Amino acid sequence: MKKTDIQTRVYNLFDEQVPDRFTSVLSKCKEKERNDSMKKHKIFQGWWWKVSVACLFLVLLGGTYYFYQRNYLVDSVIQIDVNPSIQLEVNQKDKVMKCVALNDDAKDIIKDMDFQNVDIDVALNAIIGSMVTKGYLDDLSNSILISVDNNDEKKAEEMRQKLVEKIDNILNTDKINGSVLSQTLSNKEEKKEVSEAEALAEQYHISVGKAKLILDVVENNPLLKVEDLVTLSINEINVLTQGKEDSLSHVEKQGNASTKAYIGEEQAKNIALEHAKVTNPTNLKVEFDTEDGVIIYEVDFEDDTYEYEYEINALNGNVITSDKERRDDRPIENENSKDYISRDKAKEIAFNHAKVTSPKYVTVELDKEDGITVYQIEFEDSTYEYDYEINATNGTIVTSDKERKETASTNNSNNSSNFISSSKAKEIALNHAKVSNPQQLEVELDKEDREYSVEFHYNGYEYDYEIDAVTGKILKSEKERD
Amino acid sequence: MEQSQISKISASSLEHLLLDIKEEESFYELYLLLKAPIYSYSLSILKNREDALDNVQDVFITLYHQIDSYQPTQKPMNWIFTITKNAAFSKLRKKKPTVELDENISHGKFQKEEDRLLFQYFMEQLKEEERNIVLLHLLWGFKHREIATILNSNVSTVLSKYHRAIKKLQEMEGFREKNRHTNKSI
Numbered sequence: 178m179k180k181t182d183i184q185t186r187v188y189n190l191f192d193e194q195v196p197d198r199f200t201s202v203l204s205k206c207k208e209k210e211r212n213d214s215m216k217k218h219k220i221f222q223g224w225w226w227k228v229s230v231a232c233l234f235l236v237l238l239g240g241t242y243y244f245y246q247r248n249y250l251v252d253s254v255i256q257i258d259v260n261p262s263i264q265l266e267v268n269q270k271d272k273v274m275k276c277v278a279l280n281d282d283a284k285d286i287i288k289d290m291d292f293q294n295v296d297i298d299v300a301l302n303a304i305i306g307s308m309v310t311k312g313y314l315d316d317l318s319n320s321i322l323i324s325v326d327n328n329d330e331k332k333a334e335e336m337r338q339k340l341v342e343k344i345d346n347i348l349n350t351d352k353i354n355g356s357v358l359s360q361t362l363s364n365k366e367e368k369k370e371v372s373e374a375e376a377l378a379e380q381y382h383i384s385v386g387k388a389k390l391i392l393d394v395v396e397n398n399p400l401l402k403v404e405d406l407v408t409l410s411i412n413e414i415n416v417l418t419q420g421k422e423d424s425l426s427h428v429e430k431q432g433n434a435s436t437k438a439y440i441g442e443e444q445a446k447n448i449a450l451e452h453a454k455v456t457n458p459t460n461l462k463v464e465f466d467t468e469d470g471v472i473i474y475e476v477d478f479e480d481d482t483y484e485y486e487y488e489i490n491a492l493n494g495n496v497i498t499s500d501k502e503r504r505d506d507r508p509i510e511n512e513n514s515k516d517y518i519s520r521d522k523a524k525e526i527a528f529n530h531a532k533v534t535s536p537k538y539v540t541v542e543l544d545k546e547d548g549i550t551v552y553q554i555e556f557e558d559s560t561y562e563y564d565y566e567i568n569a570t571n572g573t574i575v576t577s578d579k580e581r582k583e584t585a586s587t588n589n590s591n592n593s594s595n596f597i598s599s600s601k602a603k604e605i606a607l608n609h610a611k612v613s614n615p616q617q618l619e620v621e622l623d624k625e626d627r628e629y630s631v632e633f634h635y636n637g638y639e640y641d642y643e644i645d646a647v648t649g650k651i652l653k654s655e656k657e658r659d
Numbered sequence: 660m661e662q663s664q665i666s667k668i669s670a671s672s673l674e675h676l677l678l679d680i681k682e683e684e685s686f687y688e689l690y691l692l693l694k695a696p697i698y699s700y701s702l703s704i705l706k707n708r709e710d711a712l713d714n715v716q717d718v719f720i721t722l723y724h725q726i727d728s729y730q731p732t733q734k735p736m737n738w739i740f741t742i743t744k745n746a747a748f749s750k751l752r753k754k755k756p757t758v759e760l761d762e763n764i765s766h767g768k769f770q771k772e773e774d775r776l777l778f779q780y781f782m783e784q785l786k787e788e789e790r791n792i793v794l795l796h797l798l799w800g801f802k803h804r805e806i807a808t809i810l811n812s813n814v815s816t817v818l819s820k821y822h823r824a825i826k827k828l829q830e831m832e833g834f835r836e837k838n839r840h841t842n843k844s845i
Contacts (some may be wrong), residue, residue, distance in 0.1 A: 183828060184797045188664055190778045191798060192695035193770065194708075195715060199690045202716055203683065206723040233802070376753070395749070399725050399742045403749065421728070462730070501809075580822070632815050641815035657804075657814050 189549035213426070251275075253336050254362075255297070256386035258322040259313050260410040261286045262632065263304060271297045279384050285311065296344060298321045306640035314348070317438040319355045320412035322428075324386025325361040341431065356415055356432035358425070362389060370427070381407040390414065390428060397424045399569060401467070408470040416472060417465050439491040445474035448494050449487035453501065455480050465491065473497060479504060482548070517543075517569040523552040526572055527565040531579065533558045543569060551575055578653045581626065596622070596646040601631035605649055606642035610635070610656070622646060665692060665736065666800035674735045678725050690719060696798040697743050702782070703790055704747040705754075716749055718743050736799055740809070780831045789824035792817055 249275055255265045262279035265285065273292040278284040286307045292300045305321075308314045314321065323340050327333035343358050348355035349389045362371055362385060374389035381388070394414060400420065406414055415434035419423040440448075442463040450458060458478035466475040468488055476487040484504050488497040518526075520541050528536055536556035544553050544566075551566040566575040599620045607615060615633035622629050624646075631642040643653040673692075679685040688722070691795035694715055720743050729738055771774040781790065788810070795801045795809065807817045 183825065184664070184666070185830075186777070187781070187793070187797050188695055189773055190769075190781070191702075191794075193774075195712065197693040197694075198712075198716065199687055199689075202690065202719045203686065205716070206720055209720065319806045368660040373753075380752075395745075397725075398728065399721050399745055400728075400738075402745055403752070485812060580826075630819060639813060639815055641818065655815065655818070659813075 194535045228444075244254075244367065248440050252327060253333065254326040255336070256322075256324040256326075256384045257301075257304060258324070258384055258387045259308055259318075259320070261313055262387060263287065265292070265297065265300060267297050273297060273300045276300070280382065284315065286313070297340075301340065301343055302347055305344060306351075307487075309351050314351075314353060314355070316353060317435055318410065318412040319353055319432070319435040320410075320415040321355060321357050322386055322390055322411045323359040324362055324384070325355065325359075325390065326385075328363060330361065330363050333363045337361050337429070341429070345431065354432065354435075356412075356430065356434050358390065358411065358415065358428050358430050360386065360389060360393075362386065377403065377407075383407055387411070391422040391426075393425055393427045394418055397421075397426055405467050405470070409467065409472075413472050417467060419465065421432070438518060439472065439474075440489075440494045442474065444494060445476055445491070446490045448489055448496065449476040449478070449485070452487070452496055452499060453478075453485050455485065455573070458485075468497060471497075512623075517550065518567075518572045520552065522572065523567045523569065524554060525568055526574065527554045527556070527563070528579075530565070530574060530577060531556075531558075531561075531563050533563065536563075549575065559602065576655050580652070595650050596627070597629075597644075599629060601649065602644045603631055605644055605651065606631040606633075606640070606654075609642070609651055609654060610640050612636075612640070615640070628652060664800070665696060665798065668692070670735060672735050674731055674733060677729065677735050677739075678726065678731065680723055686723065686729070689722075693719075693739065696794070696800075697739070699794040699798045700740070700791070701747050702744050703787065703794065704744075706749060710750060710754070714743070714747050717746050717750075721746065736801065737805075740795075740799060740801075777828070777831065781828065784831075785824055785827065789820050789827075792821050793824045793828075796821060 179426075251266045252269045253267045255267060256279070257263045257265070260280075261282035263283045264279055265273050266275040266277075266650060268274050273295050274291045276287060276290075278287050286304060290303055290307070292303070305314065313603065314439075321344060323337065323344065325333045325337045325340065327336060337359050341357050344357055345355065362374075370392060371385070371389065374385050374392055377383075378385045378388040383391075387407075390411075391403055391414065394406060394417070395401055395403055398418065401417065402458040406417075410415075412434055415430075416436055416439075419434055419436070446461065446463050450456070455478065458480060461478040462476070464475050466473050466488070472491040474487075474489045474491050476485075478485050478490060482503065483501045486498075486500040488499075489495070490497055502562075524539065524541060528534070533556070536558060539554070539556040542553045544551055550569040552569050554563075554565040554567060556563050560581065562580045564576075564578040564580075566577075567573070568575050602622075603618065603620050607613065612633070612635045615635050618633040619632070620629055620631050627646045629642075629644040629646050631640075631644060633640050637659055639657050639659050641653070641655040642651060644650070644653055676685045676689050677693075680689060695716050697718050698711055701718075702708065702711035705711050705714060718739075722739065725742070729735075732738075769778065781793075785793070791810065792806055795806045796803065801809065803817045803821065804814050806812075806821075808815045810817065
């Protein structure tokens with residue numbers, strides 16, 4: 178079975194199994210589009226509610242669905258996340274009934290403060306004040322998340338707005354230019370999202386509010402992963418979504434996340450360019466991203482030959498990863514171009530190298546590999562399948578691969594006594610590569626295939642050989658940049 | 660009908676289609692092109708037919724709604740792959756911690772019994788990594804070098820695992836194919 182056969186075969190295996198449900202996909206897409214625009218509309222309406230209702234009722238009624246049964250006096254549950262995560266349970270008169278530290282940082286904040294029966298405003302003042310004193314909230318990290326849960330959507334919304342205003346005032350007094358994210362957890366339409374957030378919160382020991390924020394961010398930024406975000410502070414999450422329109426669809430946001438702790442895009446760009454020794458980059462792009470719980474700048478750019486991708490630690494400017502790849506976006510030029518050797522010439526080179534006089538099932542394709550235009554040539558003789566890549570410009574052999582065809586006869590002679598030794602196989606490969614002191618050398622014997630595989634590194638290249646274990650013939654040799 | 664496959668269309672035509680996703684015709688074309696690769700990887704991760712089909716649907720909905728966040732890089736498949744992968748893992752997280760291969764995995768619709776056998780072999784006998792390498796190459800059209808980057812491995816490992824996997828598949832097909840071969844070459 179040749180590559181093209183198996184490719185089509187495997188492709189069809191999967192393709193056949195996916196029924197054409199395009200109509201349903203399309204209608205779901207349209208439906209979501211409608212819902213999203215309705216939600217936006219709703220938020221707008223909610224703002225008007227503030228004016229008309231806020232003056233009438235400052236006393237909140239009802240109970241949250243997960244605390245109601247336990248204590249009917251709890252009206253709203255409020256979660257405050259910075260990095261410390263604190264939960265306040267409040268009654269109808271806005272008095273704190275219970276204060277829970279949801280993580281270790283929160284314990285540090287609350288310590289021996291007692292909020293029992295204290296007005297929510299006072300409690301908030303003390304908590305935010307303590308966060309500022311202890312350095313959790315400052316000019317370098319200015320984001321705070323408020324989540325309000327109340328069975329009554331309207332009341333949750335009122336409470337949310339009231340708290341945002343309150344926190345803004347407190348931060349202003351401390352001369353911190355804050356960024357307040359806020360959300361309600363009681364929206365009936367989002368019931369599914371909330372229960373998903375609850376599961377996530379339990380799994381990662383974070384607040385339901387933070388979990389919901391993370392789900393919101395991930396939904397709108399498909400390249401970010403939940404696992405990467407759970408360990409981040411609210412400011413770090415806020416930084417990642419900065420400047421991306423629509424990246425928070427269920428969360429209200431005031432102010433901007435502070436990036437003062439970071440080296441800045443300009444410096445990140447310069448570090449990458451200097452490292453790459455590139456002076457005139459094109460398509461330069463710098464973006465915040467996260468890697469292993471650290472905020473990074475992702476810097477992408479190109480020059481005439483390469484595409485570069487850098488990850489720079491946003492706090493200290495260290496280069497975390499750098500990657501350079503040949504651009505292979507340029508279209509393959511006209512095959513009949515004078516610059517290329519002919520198909521027949523390419524075939525001749527491959528056949529001669531393989532010493533095959535009557536090849537069968539020959540296929541030739543022009544392709545690009547690592548920026549080089551090559552002819553990919555496949556053919557067979559009675560014993561082997563061959564796979565060549567010939568540089569279309571100068572006719573040199575880029576890779577050659579030869580594999581024994583599976584026949585009953587080869588399987589019979591599994592007698593390993595006539596195998597060459599592994600050191601002999603190593604010697605054959607090293608001689609061919611003209612390398613005397615290889616690194617990370619690995620020799621493996623595949624008895625079934627009667628082949629040694631020899632891999633090693635040398636001088637920035639990776640070598641990969643397959644040696645016939647009986648005859649010592651080189652079946653495959655590859656050399657690639659590390 | 661000539662089978663449309665990702666590997667047969669250029670990255671830039673695919674990118675065109677993708678950027679044009681809000682047009683129903685382009686969306687449908689993309690759907691037909693991408694459903695097999697997306698399903699294959701989803702199935703490889705989720706190991707359950709229904710979940711994988713759900714994931715296919717979710718990925719297309721995400722593509723449709725997130726197209727504005729796509730930055731044309733001439734590498735549309737990388738973007739689509741990341742979305743597929745994240746969606747699949749997010750589904751996996753919501754499921755039970757250990758996912759066993761669904762016994763009904765081969766209960767999809769197959770035209771021929773030999774297809775069902777090959778598929779079963781593919782899903783059950785290949786190691787997860789081998790399987791992913793094969794489908795990233797054959798269905799997603801990634802080059803071995805790109806696969807190495809995706810899987811955090813190196814080219815030679817990917818190459819040798821790929822060859823080993825293909826060899827296993829060929830062995831499985833061995834005798835039937837051999838007969839066919841002999842007939843062809845006469």
